[in-house]
Amino acid sequence: MWKRILSYLATVYLLSACGSGSETAGLPEQVEVPITTSPPVVELQSKPEITYSSSLQDDIVSFVEVAQQIRFFYPSDSVANTHWDVFIAEAIVKLSQMSKQERLAESFQILHSIAPHISLGVTIPNEPSEESRVSSWLANSSSDDSVFTRKLISGTYKSLQGDIRHAQEWFFTTHLYNEPLHIPLYLNEHESSHGSIYNGYDTYDMSHSIDETELCMSAASHIWAEIQHFWPYFSEVDVNWKPEHKEMLSACLLEDPKDTWQTIFASMNLLQDQHISIHLPRHISPSRSFEWILPFRPYIVEGKAIITRIHPDALNLVELGDELVTIDNEPIEQVIERNAQVILTSEHNAKYRSLKSLFLRRDDTQIEATLKKVDGTTYTVLFEPLPISAMAQRYTGNRLVYRYDYMHKVLDEGVHHLVLYKLSQSALSQVREQLSSAKGIVIDLRHYPEDFFAWLHALGWFSSQEISSAPIYEHWQRAPNQSSSNVQRLFQFIQPKGELIDKPIVVLASRDSISQNEHALAYIQNAGLPIMGEATAGINGNIQEQSVFSGPDNGGVTFIYTGLQVTQNDGSSLIGVGIQPDMAVPISRESIVEGTDNQLTRAVEYILQQQ
Incomplete structure (x- = not known):
């Protein structure tokens, strides 16, 4: 035990991230499985028009959920090297061209091409013998780096199962369209090299932009699946995450992509994780298409929206310490609540972060604001937002939380x-x-x-x-x-x-x-x-x-x-x-x-x- 602790301490002092770290102990008789790839060369078809019926949406959710389980837990070279986001996007198109009755067989075949040892129905995978050499994932994360571990490990079945960080069962049963589907968590070494590696579109000519519905669905599913399989706070945060998968995928069918990602943000906010951040192309981001700013900065102070900093051009409009009461006749409390739905935040800090983000504006439309002085006197001002370049000018007032330049x-x-x-x-x-x-x-x-x-x-x-x-x-x-x-x-x-x-x-x-x-x-x-x-x-x-x-x-x-x-x-x-x-x-x-x-x-x- 102390060897692990000392090893970990040696590791953590190499880190400069958020104050935590991890280590990976060596396993006896284990080596990493070699990985090779070779992209296919094919002539692609134009993508057909797709009508997303309710039935098709349900089937897509079921298929993609299983695909993500295979992605992270089926122990093979083909899984490790498949371009899963592209694979899922194109698979959605393929399934859309099938009848409801055909989708189960087609879905299984699509997945089986990469993971040929999955099984559908009552047949379960055979358990390896204790001394047979097998491959299995060792993972506390979706990726492998200096802090987190995700490695495809080879060793005897007995030695791998003897490490409590490895799967304790040899297979996992999930459901594809309500039919039981079995995913091996251990494969014999020769079996782990079976399967096709999917490197790029093999049927349809599709983009790599999440503006496209199917790529949006693939991206949303990837985000959902990482949380589903690797986010470590479900024991502390009361959230029913599974239904959010359909909510996030269905959001990709909304006409305005900003509404799409606003809906996805709402799902992510259920997690209360203030590290969560989603960076999108500027033209579709609910929170990045800002070219203008307010000429003053309000923050939550003593439970109210208080002006804490003022641009030089607005010194004759407002004063430090004034309370912002309304914006365009809407009570500031309602503005804050509405804005909290389009930013990533947690309930703990929602008001603070929502009001902070109101400083940024999407256009220069004139704004009418009602403010209240410390003595209770109210007044109304009309003003226009400033170009974002005006932030370079020094504001009157200090940062809300004082920041000092000396040590x-x-x-x-x-x-x-x-x-x-x-x-x-x-x-x-x-x-x-x-x-x-x-x-x-x-x-x-x-x-x-x-x-x-x-x-x-x-x-x-x-x-x-x-x-x-x-x-x-x-x-x-x-x-x-x-x-x-x-x-x-x-x-x-x-x-x-x-x-x-x-x-x-x-x-x-x-x-x-x-x-x-x-x-x-x-x-x-x-x-x-x-x-x-x-x-x-x-x-x-x-x-x-x-x-x-x-x-x-x-x-x-x-x-x-x-x-x-x-x-x-x-x-x-x-x-x-x-x-x-x-x-x-x-x-x-x-x-x-x-x-x-x-x-x-x-x-x-x-x-x-x-x-």
Whole structure:
């Protein structure tokens, strides 16, 4: 066990992502299966016109769901090297040309060409003998990289099944159009080389752009399937994900592609994962076709939409601290709620992120806004959005969550401000020496750290004992639908670094503290240091990034989601909740008006009270 822990610790210090990592232990007598490909050369037909009846849509969902299960769990060279997104897009067209009665046989034949050892009906695959050499997937992810593992492994059936990260059954039964279909999870080595590799369209002349209905369906299904098979938070987030597959595929039939992806965004928001991001070609993205901006920036402060920054061209229109009440006679609460449906967010931060995104506009149509001053006086202004290039000009007012450019500064009465998110490795020795004269220290973690190794080292200054991270779990997916996951905890520690800095300390956190911030804050909690400020964003764990049809620059899509599960220190949910401060100090409307950092001010007061 300790060998695994030490191996993991060696791995994690090579990472600079979201504060988590993984490792892969070697398996006896196992080698990776070699992979080869050869694209077919064929004369392609024009794609026919397709009418998507309700029956056809249901059959497509059933077919694609099985195809994705084979994609990720059938252990063969052909599966590993097939261009699945293209394969699924063209298969949808092929199925559309069949009658309802023909689709079962055609669907099975299409899948069987790549995975010839699947079986339909009552016949199940034979179980390999203990000493036979077999191939199987070892995977805690859909792809293999420095953090995550997905490898086609060869070894004896006994040795592979003896590793609890591998499938514990030799096959999985799913359903194709309500008929049982059996997918081998182990194949004899010679069988794993069987099957055709699908490299490109073999029948129809189709594009690689998700503007095309079938490619949109393929992309939506890919996104759904990655979540279905590899997203690690279903035990914490109450969501019925399976029905969303049909919702997402059906969205591709909507006339306006922006409506399509707005619908898909709504499905993704059910997951409450603030790492989730979907990058689309600009012309179809619900959230990227912006060329204009408001001349001021409103944020949620004290539960209201408060003006926090103003463009020079609008200084005669509004004032810092004014409350935005309506836009074009629509209450701002309704505007925020409506906008939250077209952005990717979570319930925990929906209002904040929705209002933040309202700053961006799609056109320069004149806007009428009603605002309210601190004394309750209301007034109405008419204004036109500015071109997005106007963002280059300096706005009056500060960022909502103060951001400092220095790493260290001495404040009033000997209190030191350590801006941990700015700290660099090259400055560690100098900053530590400066802190030796501090009467107390405010550690600032309100923004994402710029140097992973710097904060990791610096936190060792403030504890005389080893500090553990929050619980981190990798999920080894041994069968489709996470029906047989093996969940293993990963261990990370920070060791004391030199003589303990034993002074009054408080740590600042904010609504913008996310992922690696929260990883650091969990260490801070375990070190017994108090946290002040606001609840954090509520998501941690290394991300997965996948591109479909070569990403948005080539007409496709790139999507991101969280691939490791991280909880609070006590095992309760972090996702959608965030780390709660020991002392709640929200940003105040008064501080916006006065241009002060009320959180830092309160932190200094707290330090002085401890002396």
